[in-house]
Amino acid sequence: MNTEHRSGCPINLSLEVFGDRWSLIILRDMIFGGRRHFRELLNGSLEGIASNILADRLKRLMELGLLTKADDPSHKQKAIYSLTEMAITLVPIMAHLGAWGRVWLPVSEELSIRAELLEKGGPPLWEQFMDELRHEHLGLPAKTPPGTPGVRAQLQAAYEAVVARKAESATA
Amino acid sequence: MNTEHRSGCPINLSLEVFGDRWSLIILRDMIFGGRRHFRELLNGSLEGIASNILADRLKRLMELGLLTKADDPSHKQKAIYSLTEMAITLVPIMAHLGAWGRVWLPVSEELSIRAELLEKGGPPLWEQFMDELRHEHLGLPAKTPPGTPGVRAQLQAAYEAVVARKAESATA
DNA sequence: TACAACCGATTGCGAAATGCAATCAGATTG
DNA sequence: CAATCTGATTGCATTTCGCAATCGGTTGTA
Structure with missing residues (x-):
């Protein structure tokens, strides 16, 4: 996780987490849409997120502590993304x-x-x-x-x- | 104001307004810092916004209906920025x-x-x-x-x- | 045992946004 | 009349964004 911050202001720090056009959209789809897999987020997105952006943001949200990733026992390639308390x-x-x-x-x-x-x-x-x-x-x-x-x-x-x-x- | 939206979802539309690293910072400084002038926002910003970014965001926030601009009677060059009800x-x-x-x-x-x-x-x-x-x-x-x-x-x-x-x- | 469909990504690349530094013309102050 | 302050603007290098194509591996089906 990047520890270089513009300031210690709570609103600024929150903005450093969500100050982009996709992070909160992904969390919205997980929270309200119940989506847990990469493809669900990719194809279910109303706004049409690109796969590289999705991959980048999922990685970033994990580094920030908002998401965790686990293997799907039913499918060796599938990953299940979970919200953390921080995201909830x-x-x-x-x-x-x-x-x-x-x-x-x-x-x-x-x-x-x-x-x-x-x-x-x-x-x-x-x-x-x-x-x-x-x-x-x-x-x-x-x-x-x-x-x-x-x-x-x-x-x-x-x-x-x-x-x-x-x-x-x-x-x- | 741009009328091309990614979707009609309230969260998405809100994100189209605030989904950048500076818009909400400017509004924060106006709301909590009481700043009304360009220079106050430029020099008072903890995060160090650049003047071209500030000018661009002020313009954008006006187009979106969050700010209005008026002449300062005490100084013919000064502009006073005001929050609208939308921003409040x-x-x-x-x-x-x-x-x-x-x-x-x-x-x-x-x-x-x-x-x-x-x-x-x-x-x-x-x-x-x-x-x-x-x-x-x-x-x-x-x-x-x-x-x-x-x-x-x-x-x-x-x-x-x-x-x-x-x-x-x-x-x- | 073929083979298409699906899995979570990755890469290339043009476009757009960012941010630093310098500069501007007009207004005000000393 | 010079220094300072006003709200910007411009040029430019760097970074980020986002579309399209593609990757190697897994799974379901015939």
């Missing part, structure tokens, strides 16, 4: 960024429904989501009873409902 | 970014005291600070009685107290 605690920042973007930027309806729900759910929902991520990525025991619908699943279902509604109204 | 509503994001950085990154004590106070003050303090910024930058009536110490002044005083204490303990 970005959920509130993601929620705020999404809320801000929803107010001030030309967001699309289907892609902002997640941000809307996350904003309405507030800190309690964020905590629940973070516990869910800790369970999935860090192997911690689940805090919700088995069978409880996960936060990501709820967000995904809401997204799909909007897409379905828009498709229906377009053909009606 | 970044305060909670700044607070979260600072709090996250304080936990996970090698921040310096004197530069993180502001983030600590902002975190402890929570949303009520953020709201008070935003009202203060609306008064200073948008000309809205102050919501606090005249004479009340401003949030920025409190943060600045706390910063200076830490600096003074560290200087004293160094010479003791």
Whole structure:
């Protein structure tokens, strides 16, 4: 990890981590999209990240301590990327960024429904989501009873409902 | 303003605004440092921004609607930059970014005291600070009685107290 | 046992961004 | 009237970005 910093200001240091156009996009897709593999991140990216950029950022995020990499037992070539606690605690920042973007930027309806729900759910929902991520990525025991619908699943279902509604109204 | 976007995702669109190493630093210095002039931003920057980068980012932030520029009546060459409501509503994001950085990154004590106070003050303090910024930058009536110490002044005083204490303990 | 599809990357290369240094013309100050 | 300060601008070398093609190895299928 590079130890040369422009200053010891928390905002500056955070910016040195996220001050590029792709790092946070990758984390977004892992957190909200549930993606764990290189190809999932590469092909699932709405914004069309290039493979060399993805490889570079994954490496960088690992060096910074935001991700870890492990072998996939089902496939000798596959690597599974996991969020660390450091990355999981970005959920509130993601929620705020999404809320801000929803107010001030030309967001699309289907892609902002997640941000809307996350904003309405507030800190309690964020905590629940973070516990869910800790369970999935860090192997911690689940805090919700088995069978409880996960936060990501709820967000995904809401997204799909909007897409379905828009498709229906377009053909009606 | 450029209308070509990679996607309509709120987080992506926010990243298209802040996904560089300087834009948020400039806004930080305006919000927390109270800087309004080109030279103040240029020379006061801890991170040492170059003048051409500063000029470019100020222009870009104006095009994006985060800043406005006005003539300084006291000096025909001076320009005063003001935050818009769009920029003022970044305060909670700044607070979260600072709090996250304080936990996970090698921040310096004197530069993180502001983030600590902002975190402890929570949303009520953020709201008070935003009202203060609306008064200073948008000309809205102050919501606090005249004479009340401003949030920025409190943060600045706390910063200076830490600096003074560290200087004293160094010479003791 | 072929063979296509898929795996996580890597390389080449042109374009764009970065950042340092020097400079600018006009306004103000001493 | 000279020095300083104002918000920039320009030139230029370096670095970063990002698209396209490709890599060697693994897996599934016929």
